[in-house]
Amino acid sequence: MPKVKVNDRVVEVPPGTSAMDAIFHAGYDVPLFCAERHLSPTGSCRMCLVKAGAPRKGPDGEWITDESGEVKIFWFPKLMASCTLAVSDGMVIDTLSDEVRHAQSGMVELTLANHPLDCPTCDKGGACDLQDRAYEYGLDRKFYTRPDGEPVYTRYAFTKRHVDKHHPLSEFIILDRERCIHCKRCVRYFEEIPGDQVLDFIERGVHTFIGTADEGLPSGFSGNITDICPVGALLDRVARFRGRNWEFEQTASVDPSDASGQNIWIDARSGRLERIRTRENPEVNDLWISDAARFGHEWVNEDRLTQPMVRKGGSLEPATWEEALAAMRQGLEGVDKKRVGIVLPGDATIEEGMAAAELSKVLGSDFLDFEGRTGVPASNYPAATFADLLEADYILAVGDPTEELPIAHVWIHKRLRGVKMPPRLNHGTPIADLSIREHTPPDRSLLGAFAPHTTRVMEWAEASGVFEPGHAAAFFAAFEAALAGREPTEVPGVDPVAIKRAAERWQKAEKRVFLIGAEVLGDVQAAQLAERLAKSQGAGVLVMTPAANARGLEAMGVWPTGDRKGPRAVFIAAESAPMKILEGTEFRVFHATHLSPMVARYADVVLPAKTAYEKRGTFLSAENRLLALQPAHVEAGEAEGLVQALHLFGTALGLNPAIRFVRQAQQRFAERYKIDLNRLDAYGTLWRPRVSHAPRPMPMEGNLYLRPSMWKARHRRGPTVQRALGVLELATHPETALAEGLDEGATLEVETPEGPQRVRVVFDAALPKGWFYLPAGVPAGRMPFKALVPRGGEAS
Amino acid sequence: MGFFDDKQEWLAEVFAQYPADRRRSALMPLLRRVQQDEGYVDFERMKEIAELVGTTATEVAGVMSFYSYYQGLPTGKYHIQVCRTLSCKLAGSDELWHTLTERLGILPGEVTEDGRFSLQAVECLGSCHTGPVIQINDEPYVERVTKARLEALLEGLEQDKPLEEVRRTLPDEEKMGKATIELEGEGGAS
Numbered sequence: 014m015p016k017v018k019v020n021d022r023v024v025e026v027p028p029g030t031s032a033m034d035a036i037f038h039a040g041y042d043v044p045l046f047c048a049e050r051h052l053s054p055t056g057s058c059r060m061c062l063v064k065a066g067a068p069r070k071g072p073d074g075e076w077i078t079d080e081s082g083e084v085k086i087f088w089f090p091k092l093m094a095s096c097t098l099a100v101s102d103g104m105v106i107d108t109l110s111d112e113v114r115h116a117q118s119g120m121v122e123l124t125l126a127n128h129p130l131d132c133p134t135c136d137k138g139g140a141c142d143l144q145d146r147a148y149e150y151g152l153d154r155k156f157y158t159r160p161d162g163e164p165v166y167t168r169y170a171f172t173k174r175h176v177d178k179h180h181p182l183s184e185f186i187i188l189d190r191e192r193c194i195h196c197k198r199c200v201r202y203f204e205e206i207p208g209d210q211v212l213d214f215i216e217r218g219v220h221t222f223i224g225t226a227d228e229g230l231p232s233g234f235s236g237n238i239t240d241i242c243p244v245g246a247l248l249d250r251v252a253r254f255r256g257r258n259w260e261f262e263q264t265a266s267v268d269p270s271d272a273s274g275q276n277i278w279i280d281a282r283s284g285r286l287e288r289i290r291t292r293e294n295p296e297v298n299d300l301w302i303s304d305a306a307r308f309g310h311e312w313v314n315e316d317r318l319t320q321p322m323v324r325k326g327g328s329l330e331p332a333t334w335e336e337a338l339a340a341m342r343q344g345l346e347g348v349d350k351k352r353v354g355i356v357l358p359g360d361a362t363i364e365e366g367m368a369a370a371e372l373s374k375v376l377g378s379d380f381l382d383f384e385g386r387t388g389v390p391a392s393n394y395p396a397a398t399f400a401d402l403l404e405a406d407y408i409l410a411v412g413d414p415t416e417e418l419p420i421a422h423v424w425i426h427k428r429l430r431g432v433k434m435p436p437r438l439n440h441g442t443p444i445a446d447l448s449i450r451e452h453t454p455p456d457r458s459l460l461g462a463f464a465p466h467t468t469r470v471m472e473w474a475e476a477s478g479v480f481e482p483g484h485a486a487a488f489f490a491a492f493e494a495a496l497a498g499r500e501p502t503e504v505p506g507v508d509p510v511a512i513k514r515a516a517e518r519w520q521k522a523e524k525r526v527f528l529i530g531a532e533v534l535g536d537v538q539a540a541q542l543a544e545r546l547a548k549s550q551g552a553g554v555l556v557m558t559p560a561a562n563a564r565g566l567e568a569m570g571v572w573p574t575g576d577r578k579g580p581r582a583v584f585i586a587a588e589s590a591p592m593k594i595l596e597g598t599e600f601r602v603f604h605a606t607h608l609s610p611m612v613a614r615y616a617d618v619v620l621p622a623k624t625a626y627e628k629r630g631t632f633l634s635a636e637n638r639l640l641a642l643q644p645a646h647v648e649a650g651e652a653e654g655l656v657q658a659l660h661l662f663g664t665a666l667g668l669n670p671a672i673r674f675v676r677q678a679q680q681r682f683a684e685r686y687k688i689d690l691n692r693l694d695a696y697g698t699l700w701r702p703r704v705s706h707a708p709r710p711m712p713m714e715g716n717l718y719l720r721p722s723m724w725k726a727r728h729r730r731g732p733t734v735q736r737a738l739g740v741l742e743l744a745t746h747p748e749t750a751l752a753e754g755l756d757e758g759a760t761l762e763v764e765t766p767e768g769p770q771r772v773r774v775v776f777d778a779a780l781p782k783g784w785f786y787l788p789a790g791v792p793a794g795r796m797p798f799k800a801l802v803p804r805g806g807e808a809s
Numbered sequence: 810m811g812f813f814d815d816k817q818e819w820l821a822e823v824f825a826q827y828p829a830d831r832r833r834s835a836l837m838p839l840l841r842r843v844q845q846d847e848g849y850v851d852f853e854r855m856k857e858i859a860e861l862v863g864t865t866a867t868e869v870a871g872v873m874s875f876y877s878y879y880q881g882l883p884t885g886k887y888h889i890q891v892c893r894t895l896s897c898k899l900a901g902s903d904e905l906w907h908t909l910t911e912r913l914g915i916l917p918g919e920v921t922e923d924g925r926f927s928l929q930a931v932e933c934l935g936s937c938h939t940g941p942v943i944q945i946n947d948e949p950y951v952e953r954v955t956k957a958r959l960e961a962l963l964e965g966l967e968q969d970k971p972l973e974e975v976r977r978t979l980p981d982e983e984k985m986g987k988a989t990i991e992l993e994g995e996g997g998a999s
């Protein structure tokens with residue numbers, strides 16, 4: 014490994030390391046604006062200038078020496094941008110001399126020349142790279158004295174450039190072009206990370222600005238640019254003007270909207286959740302989170318249930334916890350304990366799952382379920398991690414990674430671009446990783462993508478196909494046939510050539526990773542074929558469950574068993590529940606954050622709940638990684654956690670449930686599995702529990718296909734999210750639409766699991782005929798298509 | 810109908826020049842074709858090109874705006890490009906620009922009512938020693954554009970005389986050396 018001398022310290026770094034990373038690795042600092050972890054270094058800001066030199070070998074192969082016999086250092090004739098300079102053995106780097114400091118302060122001065130200096134009203138203030146460096150390098154003594162004796166601290170005496178200051182790029186992001194320092198991080202990010210080139214430099218030279226021709230930044234990952242913009246040019250509009258950086262209470266937690274396990278910072282202020290930012294975890298989400306995870310939090314602050322409610326004479330009335338307990342006692346009086354059901358939300362923690370399972374066991378009930386459960390347990394499959402994707406020789410996605418497991422989209426793109434797992438240096442991920450290149454097209458031969466609808470990753474796949482919903486099993490049968498060298502059996506909608514191609518690539522690959530989504534998991538036959546395939550072929554599987562903590566809950570024993578007569582009384586902590594349970598039970602206790610139409614209609618008792626952002630607990634993510642949730646301080650009155658609510662429910666049933674606090678569940682977990690949930694590894698602990706639950710199919714009927722979406726029903730209650738998503742698109746094959754008398758662009762209302770919704774008809778000839786597709790806010794599934802407005806809709 | 814719908818063969822030829830996974834490289838030839846045939850590249854065309862080369866309209870806009878050659882708005886029959894960089898500025902391009910805008914009554918992005926003229930300020934055309942320099946469409950430069958020469962130029966074009974002829978018959982200015990006229994052809998070819 015090359016040895017490099019940084020000032021007075023000698024360090025060894027892997028070949029190909031940038032001088033910048035060698036400097037940080039050695040424990041020194043160098044200012045930077047444009048270099049960023051996981052992005053290609055471009056050397057565009059020139060802030061990281063250092064003095065560098067290296068020895069040379071003479072024709073005899075020996076190091077050239079100077080008069081005194083020392084190895085001679087040949088200094089580069091000019092200062093070098095350390096982020097684009099690769100180290101070589103014996104390199105000497107100087108970051109401290111006056112020459113270097115002077116050049117760097119000159120760069121700060123130039124960068125500031127046209128900067129508006131509006132830090133007092135800038136949301137980035139206090140967390141701004143430029144501000145920090147301005148403090149560091151700025152003139153601390155007066156530069157000159159005006160004739161009237163006033164000291165002057167700048168020598169920029171001209172008018173500043175004035176350009177667009179409040180330019181909304183989308184509902185989520187606002188751009189201030191005066192603050193932009195043209196580092197190009199945002200542009201490189203879009204191209205290199207999600208692969209959606211929706212932002213670019215427009216014009217050139219001094220006129221250059223950041224802009225888009227794709228309205229609303231169509232990408233599921235746009236928010237990350239607000240984290241990486243080194244100045245306050247790109248800001249989160251949802252959190253705009255909600256607080257200064259030093260006023261937020263920052264809580265390190267995990268996003269509860271999907272099973273990726275995205276690490277987040279929750280920023281709360283005065284009891285309100287104001288902002289969500291990414292938290293670096295190089296094994297899970299690098300520096301990136303999905304837009305749903307970042308912007309989908311507005312619902313947390315609005316209209317929260319802050320005290321229990323009890324149904325009195327037909328209407329729900331506010332009550333105290335004592336009154337709620339009394340009402341539960343009364344309602345549950347004489348109910349057969351075996352027929353008391355519990356439905357958890359998909360983002361219930363492991364601790365909560367354990368409490369529910371224990372209670373259910375004491376009850377002797379067999380009805381314990383969670384929202385977003387799949388037909389077969391997700392834990393049945395040989396697990397894979399995101400890092401496995403980077404090493405895969407072939408990736409087969411059956412489903413929609415972008416929507417179902419958003420971070421998988423980012424890792425798949427990394428793999429196709431040939432990005433390697435970066436080395437860990439003393440300061441963590443390399444800041445300027447010279448092995449990452451700009452403009453690397455994805456290698457399409459590495460990906461096969463099949464789904465019951467078109468997906469974003471299909472654009473990167475050499476072999477792809479859209480099969481008719483309900484035919485996932487047929488797809489796997491055909492794929493198996495192709496693997497066995499036979500002609501693939503028919504899969505409605507898919508070209509057999511694509512299946513053969515995918516099978517060929519699969520066979521040649523040594524390391525295979527497989528992603529399966531809701532469509533496969535809901536179909537027991539398909540799910541079992543997929544399992545057989547994965548096991549017989551030694552492939553790892555990323556199971557894209559709709560529930561954030563499906564694996565954790567399965568491991569705790571949350572799974573329905575026994576007969577299907579259904580419960581008589583039920584405790585529902587989920588946001589949606591099957592009609593059969595809502596209608597078929599006599600007494601219903603809801604543990605809810607909001608008084609949703611479902612709660613208002615069916616609840617006998619409502620207990621106010623905490624959201625996942627306010628919980629302490631643990632998730633087991635899609636990678637089978639244990640990740641810790643920490644509670645942010647959000648004001649929600651008397652809201653309580655699920656463990657406490659379940660305990661109270663148990664008490665009302667005359668029991669004395671053993672788990673009353675999260676900590677008790679964690680103790681039991683430590684005893685049972687020898688893992689201390691309070692001391693997980695920094696990037697999460699991999700844990701692969703053994704689970705054996707019998708398949709339990711989910712009902713799947715109807716021709717309205719609720720396709721998975723990263724935007725869940727609760728996200729959509731936020732006003733900004735609503736504006737951004739606009740009228741939902743009802744996608745369908747043109748012939749199907751015309752048969753129903755629907756024109757392209759027509760708007761109409763359709764019945765959905767979240768109630769009637771306004772939708773706009775869009776045609777997509779790649780979709781199978783006879784189906785309507787709507788992005789679902791609830792776990793994907795299907796229902797009968799029912800238009801509520803006279804056929805034909807209204808012209809838009 | 811798309812611009813390239815009836816140019817499939819031409820497209821195939823262009824794409825054949827680049828590796829299959831680098832279709833994006835064909836962005837420039839496609840832009841150029843639209844610019845040449847239509848005089849400007851509108852948003853619909855940008856989207857069409859994006860689709861063809863497999864990128865977004867944003868990237869097409871980024872590339873397009875980098876080059877002053879590409880126009881986003883319709884141009885006149887004679888698209889007058891006035892150099893505004895230092896040498897020409899010293900030689901009087903500011904006055905030239907004022908005279909032009911006033912004489913024609915248009916600003917960049919506009920076209921004269923008769924559809925003849927449009928205007929654009931561009932950076933150094935590489936003929937600094939003969940400033941102020943003007944280029945009309947893709948034709949050879951018009952150099953040392955004094956007021957008198959400008960007037961003659963516009964008059965000639967208003968009568969729809971061939972540009973080459975107008976250019977060659979502009980009045981000589983005292984300051985103008987013979988050598989420059991001979992050089993004109995070369996300068997324009999760059």
Ligand code: SF4
Pocket residue numbers: 192193194195196197198199200223241242243244246247
């Ligand atoms: S907007 Fe921010 S990230 Fe993008 S180029 Fe400007 S300063 Fe850099």
Ligand code: FES
Pocket residue numbers: 044045046047048055056057058059060061062094095096097
């Ligand atoms: S040039 Fe920007 S960080 Fe090196």
Ligand code: FES
Pocket residue numbers: 892893894895896897898932933934935936937940942
């Ligand atoms: S400055 Fe006008 S041609 Fe160079």
